[in-house]
Amino acid sequence: MVVAQTPALVPRAQALARELGLAADVESLAPSTAPGLMLYIKAAGSGYCLELRDTRPGAPRPLSVDFSAGAFRHRRRQGLGRREPLARAVGLKPGHPAPEVVDATAGLGRDAFVLASLGCQVTLLERAPVVAALLADGLRRAAGETGTAPVVTRMRLLTADAADYFSQPDMHPSVVYLDPMFPDRGKSALVKKEMRMIRALSGDDPDADRLLNIARARARRRVVVKRHRLAPALGSISPDFSITGKTTRFDVYLAARAP
Secondary structure: OEEEOOHHHHHHHHHHHHHHOOOEEOOOOOOOOOOOEEEEEEEEOOEEEEEEEEOOOOOOOOEOOOOOOHHHHHHHHHOOOOOOHHHHHHOOOOOOOOOEEEEOOOOOOHHHHHHHHOOOEEEEEOOOHHHHHHHHHHHHHHHOOOOOHHHHOOEEEEOOOHHHHHOOOOOOOOEEEEOOOOOOOOOOHHHOHHHHHHHHHHOOOOOHHHHHHHHHHHOOOEEEEEEEOOOOOHHHOOOOEEEEOOOEEEEEEEOOOOO
16 A cells, blocks of 8 residues: 655656556555555655555554664765775775676665665665555655765666576676675564565565575676674575675675686
């Protein structure tokens, strides 16, 4: 269900509903009281913002993608450095051009935004249409703000399955980045309420092992897999090396003929 906050936003709600194959509630102009997930288009400044809302009891606050607020704003003020674990994992080095990266499991685009902030050209792949719509809305608003517009020019979002994308014969990016969703075992960062909402839309990634193999066959330089710090290697395939932070680990698989 897609709901508009005001009559002026009804056409946008109807267009998005058609795009996603969902129903548009153009009668109530208010969030539904029926339990479940819904997309809500609300007024924001001179434009609008897309939110994912959960109307079930005990649900988290609405989820939207905002690259200008919270942790992103703090990190921009503090400065994003090429010595960050993620930057080192994808191979960013002083005096060298930033690599082209395909984020094959983009989700809400947080790591992709960091990489683009550091100069990488990033192609974001997201196969869950509603998640991709949230991300597209965040990129649209970021493109209109002075502090984030230059970063967004280095980000290209595609609503696509990574395996299908890499089936094209000419797809050989320098770096492929994977941050797959895994079954919720009742602990770790995946139990965060917002991740439960995303899981409800996109499910787990049972094909993550296969995607790693596909990515390794396509990447010219390396594949980087984000893992929880103590998690086993994806598919039990040992990486060439790992970069470990406080809560996460980046497993790096070098291409056989990395330049």
